[in-house]
Amino acid sequence: MEILHNPSLKSFNTFGIDVKAPYLVRVNSLVDLQKAYDLPELRDLNKMALGGGSNLLFTQDFAGAIIKMDFPGIEVLDETESHVIVKAGAGVVWHQFVLYCIEKGWAGIENMSLIPGNVGAAPMQNIGAYGVEINSVFESLEAWLPELGSTKTFSKKECQFGYRMSIFKTELKNKAYITSVTFKLSKSPKINTTYGAIENELNVMGIKNPGIKDVSNAVIRIRQSKLPDPKEIGNAGSFFKNPVISKSQFEAIHTKFPEMPSYRISKNEVKVPAGWLIEQAGFKGKTYDNKYGVHKNQALVLVNYGGGTGQEIYDLSTKIIDAVLTTYNIELEREVNIL
Numbered sequence: 001m002e003i004l005h006n007p008s009l010k011s012f013n014t015f016g017i018d019v020k021a022p023y024l025v026r027v028n029s030l031v032d033l034q035k036a037y038d039l040p041e042l043r044d045l046n047k048m049a050l051g052g053g054s055n056l057l058f059t060q061d062f063a064g065a066i067i068k069m070d071f072p073g074i075e076v077l078d079e080t081e082s083h084v085i086v087k088a089g090a091g092v093v094w095h096q097f098v099l100y101c102i103e104k105g106w107a108g109i110e111n112m113s114l115i116p117g118n119v120g121a122a123p124m125q126n127i128g129a130y131g132v133e134i135n136s137v138f139e140s141l142e143a144w145l146p147e148l149g150s151t152k153t154f155s156k157k158e159c160q161f162g163y164r165m166s167i168f169k170t171e172l173k174n175k176a177y178i179t180s181v182t183f184k185l186s187k188s189p190k191i192n193t194t195y196g197a198i199e200n201e202l203n204v205m206g207i208k209n210p211g212i213k214d215v216s217n218a219v220i221r222i223r224q225s226k227l228p229d230p231k232e233i234g235n236a237g238s239f240f241k242n243p244v245i246s247k248s249q250f251e252a253i254h255t256k257f258p259e260m261p262s263y264r265i266s267k268n269e270v271k272v273p274a275g276w277l278i279e280q281a282g283f284k285g286k287t288y289d290n291k292y293g294v295h296k297n298q299a300l301v302l303v304n305y306g307g308g309t310g311q312e313i314y315d316l317s318t319k320i321i322d323a324v325l326t327t328y329n330i331e332l333e334r335e336v337n338i339l
């Protein structure tokens with residue numbers, strides 16, 4: 001266990017927001033985690049789990065103790081001719097895990113290459129990209145629940161996965177410390193290139209019969225061309241969810257704005273790309289005070305060029321929500337956790 005006193009959190013969040021917390025405790029085992037909770041100086045403080053810090057926005061100092069989940073390790077629990085059950089510690093970097101699995105020939109997560117963050121945070125918002133979400137390969141997870149004083153195994157059903165959603169963002173918000181996640185991956189890959197951009201990219205790369213490594217490379221190329229690298233420009237990926245609206249609401253808006261793209265997701269529901277709405281509202285590529293703004297290639301991503309505060313970025317997100325609501329009568333919802 002490592003205890004940092006009054007550290008800057010700038011390097012612990014991918015937006016690069018320079019706020020502080022009285023304590024940051026790095027833990028890499030269950031014993032450590034429980035010990036951290038029992039430390040007399042931490043006992044009465046508010047606490048929060050932190051992974052890679054890639055899906056949150058600090059709008060102020062955190063008044064309490066941050067528990068940085070560094071649990072390491074990748075372990076095969078079971079293997080058959082067709083599948084492998086593999087468990088990864090919460091602190092394993094997601095993309096490193098993806099590359100490890102691709103190297104072994106285990107398929108199912110290659111479309112989610114290069115998503116920032118750690119394994120432990122992946123189920124929280126049911127991360128997804130290019131036609132695949134984590135719930136499609138999820139087997140179970142283990143979490144320590146301070147209220148119970150013990151760990152609990154969560155099945156897929158118990159996680160209540162939805163679009164960028166799980167029980168850990170609702171009922172169990174701030175109540176569970178995910179320590180490891182177990183996946184079921186396939187040894188006979190079913191390549192998924194249904195998301196248009198992948199097919200195009202594979203064509204550009206001149207690849208006819210792609211393997212999982214090729215799909216991963218295509219996704220990496222697409223992401224690098226569209227999304228800012230948090231190591232270079234502060235950001236937390238998509239700041240908003242793509243709104244899901246009713247068919248009747250969609251039809252009413254569509255008569256006024258026939259060029260609005262949409263994806264039918266059920267008989268009565270339609271998903272609309274938030275990036276398009278934000279772009280149409282005139283925010284794409286806008287920079288404020290030379291410090292923060294909206295990314296030039298993907299309007300769904302708010303960026304901190306350096307020196308922007310969390311409050312300024314939050315206020316910009318409110319401005320965007322208001323503008324989209326006024327023009328399109330669609331209410332955008334933030335996807336990033338606001339603290």
Ligand code: EPU
Nearest residue numbers: 129130131237238240241242261273275276279297298299
């Ligand atoms: N679009 C615009 N302008 C923009 C951005 C997008 O018009 O500035 C429109 C275009 O019509 C485009 C469509 O939006 O065809 C879809 O864009 P894109 O393929 O970039 O995907 P997205 O819907 O904007 C979602 C995820 C991303 C994920 C991509 C690819 C959410 C909130 N975001 O974005 O996830 O990488 O699909 O699967 O669902 C993340 O969660 O952090 C993230 C980056």
